[in-house]
Amino acid sequence: MGYYQENCVYELKPEDPDLGDFLARPCSYFRGEASMPGATYHVGFQTFTKSVDFEEPHFHMATDEYLVFLGANVPDVFDFDAVIEVDIGEDPDDMETMLIDKATVVKIPPYFWHGPIRFRIKNKPVIFQQAYFDGTWSKVTRKPKEGGGWDYLYDGDNVYGAYDRPGECYKKISKANYKESDYPDFEPDRKRKWTGKYDYLKYELPEMVTYWGDWCMKPQAYMHGDHDFPGSHYHIGFQVFTKSNLMEVPHFHSHADEYLVFVGPHYPDIFDFDATVTMFVGKDPDNMEKIVVDKPCVIRIPKDTWHCPIYFDLRKPVMFQATWLDGIWHKILRREKPDGGWEYYYEGDNIRRCRLDPEKWCNICGKCFVGLNETSFEEGKSQVKPDWAE
Numbered sequence: 001m002g003y004y005q006e007n008c009v010y011e012l013k014p015e016d017p018d019l020g021d022f023l024a025r026p027c028s029y030f031r032g033e034a035s036m037p038g039a040t041y042h043v044g045f046q047t048f049t050k051s052v053d054f055e056e057p058h059f060h061m062a063t064d065e066y067l068v069f070l071g072a073n074v075p076d077v078f079d080f081d082a083v084i085e086v087d088i089g090e091d092p093d094d095m096e097t098m099l100i101d102k103a104t105v106v107k108i109p110p111y112f113w114h115g116p117i118r119f120r121i122k123n124k125p126v127i128f129q130q131a132y133f134d135g136t137w138s139k140v141t142r143k144p145k146e147g148g149g150w151d152y153l154y155d156g157d158n159v160y161g162a163y164d165r166p167g168e169c170y171k172k173i174s175k176a177n178y179k180e181s182d183y184p185d186f187e188p189d190r191k192r193k194w195t196g197k198y199d200y201l202k203y204e205l206p207e208m209v210t211y212w213g214d215w216c217m218k219p220q221a222y223m224h225g226d227h228d229f230p231g232s233h234y235h236i237g238f239q240v241f242t243k244s245n246l247m248e249v250p251h252f253h254s255h256a257d258e259y260l261v262f263v264g265p266h267y268p269d270i271f272d273f274d275a276t277v278t279m280f281v282g283k284d285p286d287n288m289e290k291i292v293v294d295k296p297c298v299i300r301i302p303k304d305t306w307h308c309p310i311y312f313d314l315r316k317p318v319m320f321q322a323t324w325l326d327g328i329w330h331k332i333l334r335r336e337k338p339d340g341g342w343e344y345y346y347e348g349d350n351i352r353r354c355r356l357d358p359e360k361w362c363n364i365c366g367k368c369f370v371g372l373n374e375t376s377f378e379e380g381k382s383q384v385k386p387d388w389a390e
Contacts, residue, residue, distance in 0.1 A: 002289040004281040010036045012045070012263065012296040014271055019170055020178020022050035024125065024268035030261075030298045033135035034157050039300055041259050041325060042132035047072050047268035048082075049125045051183035052173055055115035057092050058141045062134040065108040066234045067117070069100055070205075072125035074265040074319060075217040075240040077103050078207050081124040083186060088114045088198055092142065097192040103205040105223055107232055120185050127267055131234065133325055203229040212366035213377025215243035217317070224363060226327030227349050235324035235349075237364075240265045242317045243379045245372065246386060248308035250285045251331040253324065258301040261321035262293065270296050275318050278389040279310035285334065292390045311389040 014026035024047040029035075032042045048054075069084060070077035080102050088106075089095035092113040098106065108114050119126065138156030145151055171177060208220045217240040225235035233256075262277055263270035273296050281299075282288030285306040291299065301307050312318060330348030337343050354360040355368045366373050371382045 002291070004289050005291050007038070008036070008281065008300040008302070009291060009293060010039075010298045010300075011293075012270070012298065018174050020050075020052070020173050020175055022048055022052040022119070022121075022173065022178060022180065024049050026268065026271060028263075028270060028296070030259075031157065032132070032137060036298070036300060038135070038302070039259075040133060040135045040257060041298075041300075041323065042130070042134070042137050043259075043261070043298075043323075044128070044130050045263065045267075045270050046128045047125050048119050048121060048128055050180045051120045051185070052118075052178070052180075053183060054117045054119060054173070056141055057087065057095070057113050057115045058139040059111050059113050060108070060132065060139055061110055062136070062138065063110060064133055064233055066131040066232070067106040067108065068127070068129040068131060069104050069106075070127040070129075070221070070238065071103060072127045072267045074127075074267055075238075076219055077127070077205070077221050077238055078219060079124060080126070081122045082126050083120045083122070084126070085118040085120075085186075085192070086114060087116060088112060088201065096194050096198055098194065098198060098202060099192060100202075103221060105203045105205065105229065105232075105234070107201045107203075107229070107234075109201070118183075118186075120183070122185075125267070131236075131323075133233065200231065203232070208363065208365065210365050211374050212369070213243075213372055213374055215241055215245045215372070215377055215379065215383070216366070217242055222364065224349060225324070225329055227361060231327070233325060233327045235326065235329045237320070237322050239320050240317050241312055241314060241320055243383075244312055244314050244385065245377075245379075245383050246309060246311050247372075248310055249333065250280070250288070250306050250308050251333045252304055252306045253301070253326075253329075253331055254304055256324065256326035257303055258325070259321075259323040260299040260301065261297075261319075261323060262299075263296045263319050263321075265317050265319040270319070272316065273318070274314075274316040276313040276390050277310065277318075278313070279308060281305060281307045290388065309386070311386055313385065313389060 012028040028045045071080040073079040084100040086098045087095040142150045210220045221238040264272040266272045276294045280288035334342045352362040
C-alpha cells in the first residue's frame, strides 16, 4: 500500500449513536485528527427524521464551523419541508434566533455562542452536516455556580479521545429518553428576536441551472466560497454522479487542504455504494501514486500536492462532495513550453470568468465543458475507461 492510500484515505464506518429515533441510522462521521492524523476537517453525515432540540449553547475557539441543512431527497436537496431555529450571538444572554426553512449554510465564527438548534421536521427528513475546520474538535459551554456566576466547561477530542462514547451525554434525547411529543411544532405567530444583525452568517443555497451531461443529476447545489457567501472559508459542491466519467487534469492547490468525499446518495444509508474510484496523488506530477477506493470514504489532498485525473467507474450513483477549506477556490496547473520546459499557470474564482458570457463569473455550470456537457457527453464514447483505471 502506498503512502497516500495509507495516510490520506479514510473509510467511513456506519455508527449507531445513543440518540433517539429522531436520527436515522446509520450515521457516519469523519473526526479530523482522530480519524486521520494531519486532517483539519470534521464532518458528520446525519439525517434528522423527527423534531428535536439539539445541542446546548456553546462556542468554538479554534476556527469557523459551518452548519449545513439540506433536504434528504438527494439530489434534490431543495425538496425541504422543515422549520429550524438556530440561536446565535456574541453574548449567550442576548442571542438572536435565525430561522431556516430551505437548504441553507450557516457560518459560526470563532467565539460565537450558538445553540440550541431546534428542528421541527414536518414531512421530509433533513440532512444535517456540521463542518468544523480544525483537527481537534472542541467546545465551551457554561453552567451556573451555586453562589452565582458561571463555570465555563471544556469538551473536546483531546480530553475524551476518539469518540468511544457517542451520544451518552445527550440525556433528554438519548435512545432511552427521547419522545417526539416533547417537541411540538412552533406556533404560527411564534415571536423570535431577529434584528438582521447576523444576516451575513446565513446563505440560502440557490438551485443551480446546470448543463452537465446526464452523468450528473439535476438540480445541483454548490457554494462557491467567498463569491457566494462573503467572508466564508468553505467551498463545497453537493453533486450526484450517475454514470462513469473521467474528470480533471493534474493540478494542486496551495494554502489549504481539499477533502474529497464519496458516499452513496440514498440518505441515510450512505453505505449503499457500488463504485470504484481511481485517482492519482503525489508531490511529483510525473510520478504520482495511484489510489483506488470502492467504499464510502474521505480522501485528503494536502496543500501543494498534485492530484488527478480521477475516474468514476459507477455501478450505482455516487454523491461527491469536493470540499475546499478556503474562500477563494484555485488550482495550479502546468503546460509544456515550446522549448520543452514547463510553465505553471493559475486558475481561480477571483479571475475565472464565464467563457460564454464574460460579464459573469464562472460558476462551474458545465455548459462549456466539452466532453462532459449535455451536447457532448456520451458514456462509452466521450468517456472511455482509461487503461489505468481499476
